[in-house]
Amino acid sequence: MEGFAYLGLIYLLLHFCYLTGRYGCYGLEECNIGCTDTGCNNTTGVCTECSPGFSGNTCNTCKRGLFGTNCTKDCNIINCKGDCDKNNGKCVECKVGFHGNNCQQNCSSGCTKRVCSKTTGHCMDGCNDRKFGSDCSKSCDITNCIDNCNRITGHCTECKPGWFGKNCESKCPVRCEGDCDISTGHCMKCKLGWFGDTCESRCLENCKGECDQANGRCKDCKNGFFGDGCTDRCPVNCTDTCLRSGGRCDKCEPDTVGTHCNGTCGAGCVPMVGTSSGTCNRIGECTTCIEGKYGTLCNMFWWMCDIWW
Numbered sequence: 001m002e003g004f005a006y007l008g009l010i011y012l013l014l015h016f017c018y019l020t021g022r023y024g025c026y027g028l029e030e031c032n033i034g035c036t037d038t039g040c041n042n043t044t045g046v047c048t049e050c051s052p053g054f055s056g057n058t059c060n061t062c063k064r065g066l067f068g069t070n071c072t073k074d075c076n077i078i079n080c081k082g083d084c085d086k087n088n089g090k091c092v093e094c095k096v097g098f099h100g101n102n103c104q105q106n107c108s109s110g111c112t113k114r115v116c117s118k119t120t121g122h123c124m125d126g127c128n129d130r131k132f133g134s135d136c137s138k139s140c141d142i143t144n145c146i147d148n149c150n151r152i153t154g155h156c157t158e159c160k161p162g163w164f165g166k167n168c169e170s171k172c173p174v175r176c177e178g179d180c181d182i183s184t185g186h187c188m189k190c191k192l193g194w195f196g197d198t199c200e201s202r203c204l205e206n207c208k209g210e211c212d213q214a215n216g217r218c219k220d221c222k223n224g225f226f227g228d229g230c231t232d233r234c235p236v237n238c239t240d241t242c243l244r245s246g247g248r249c250d251k252c253e254p255d256t257v258g259t260h261c262n263g264t265c266g267a268g269c270v271p272m273v274g275t276s277s278g279t280c281n282r283i284g285e286c287t288t289c290i291e292g293k294y295g296t297l298c299n300m301f302w303w304m305c306d307i308w309w
């Protein structure tokens with residue numbers, strides 16, 4: 001058993017040596033090409049000394065700033081953060097503010113903090129104020145913008161009050177009350193007495209206050225008027241106002257009766273001083289009855305009341 005185990009170990013060792021060709025194997029050891037002719041330790045591979053350009057104990061890599069099989073090429077690492085790739089000589093990472101294979105190009109001054117992608121040069125941390133485009137090199141006018149312009153389009157996302165347009169370069173119509181639409185310039189609201197997209201039209205003359213911004217229809221009529229266009233006069237004996245549709249009076253002048261205040265009090269009501277008409281409320285109920293008359297409308301005699309009571 002012991003003999004077999006021993007043979008097995010040798011087999012494994014030889015197999016390993018054969019596959020890797022590394023140090024510590026009888027007959028197969030080889031120093032790295034970076035070692036000088038003075039050779040290397042036959043178990044660890046540590047070189048006595050490295051050839052020019054190589055570095056490391058086993059001289060298996062190039063000195064900082066050099067690359068290539070023989071470490072003879074300069075990779076120009078002035079703007080590299082760290083070293084270059086030993087095979088292709090490209091910087092692995094760039095110092096902040098640079099991009100390109102060897103970080104030889106400046107990031108655009110429009111990049112926030114000058115941070116840009118090593119491969120594309122596109123800004124990674126956004127654009128400085130008034131800058132847009134993938135590398136933030138284009139300028140936008142943000143005089144009337146709130147905030148910076150859109151990173152991609154260069155257009156304002158929001159305008160200062162009273163301005164509209166891609167770059168908020170146009171003034172909202174004068175009769176807008178406040179803001180207008182950023183793309184059309186249409187008013188959100190009109191100043192009192194005006195209507196239309198840009199508030200260019202006057203509300204009808206009998207409107208009380210504002211009118212509908214789309215069609216100019218009065219929200220309310222001035223006292224004394226009714227109808228869709230507020231062009232009809234309320235009945236003469238209405239007190240001030242009447243219903244918008246149909247003209248029914250809200251209140252009647254004293255001693256007039258009916259929905260349109262065009263009736264008079266009954267003959268049984270005590271008349272107003274100096275007139276022949278009675279004193280009653282809107283539905284004809286008398287304030288006081290003349291002698292001999294009874295009931296709310298003063299149209300009954302005492303004996304009629306008895307019948308009912």
Ligand SMILES: *[C@@H]1O[C@H](CO)[C@@H](O)[C@H](O)[C@H]1NC(C)=O
Nearest residue numbers: 023040041042043044045046
């Ligand atoms: C090789 O390196 C090992 C470990 O450092 C050391 O013990 C040994 O003496 C070296 N061999 C030679 C031949 O220098």
Ligand SMILES: *[C@@H]1O[C@H](CO)[C@@H](O)[C@H](O)[C@H]1NC(C)=O
Nearest residue numbers: 024025026027029041042043
């Ligand atoms: C390593 O090198 C030393 C000195 O040259 C030699 O004596 C030794 O036998 C070598 N060892 C192996 C494993 O080749």
Ligand SMILES: *[C@@H]1O[C@H](CO)[C@@H](O)[C@H](O)[C@H]1NC(C)=O
Nearest residue numbers: 033067068069070071072073
């Ligand atoms: C590296 O150096 C060796 C020996 O001087 C030479 O034969 C080989 O062509 C060189 N390789 C390159 C890529 O320069």
Ligand SMILES: *[C@@H]1O[C@H](CO)[C@@H](O)[C@H](O)[C@H]1NC(C)=O
Nearest residue numbers: 097098103104105106107109
């Ligand atoms: C990078 O910027 C520096 C300093 O601003 C300038 O001197 C240099 O010419 C620029 N390099 C390139 C490639 O634009």
Ligand SMILES: *[C@@H]1O[C@H](CO)[C@@H](O)[C@H](O)[C@H]1NC(C)=O
Nearest residue numbers: 235258259260261262263264
């Ligand atoms: C009162 O006015 C209404 C509406 O105009 C009318 O229909 C009604 O006939 C009038 N009544 C009297 C008593 O004039």
Ligand SMILES: *[C@@H]1O[C@H](CO)[C@@H](O)[C@H](O)[C@H]1NC(C)=O
Nearest residue numbers: 236237255256261262263277
């Ligand atoms: C309005 O009221 C007055 C006084 O009460 C009356 O003389 C007149 O006829 C009324 N007008 C109408 C249209 O009813």
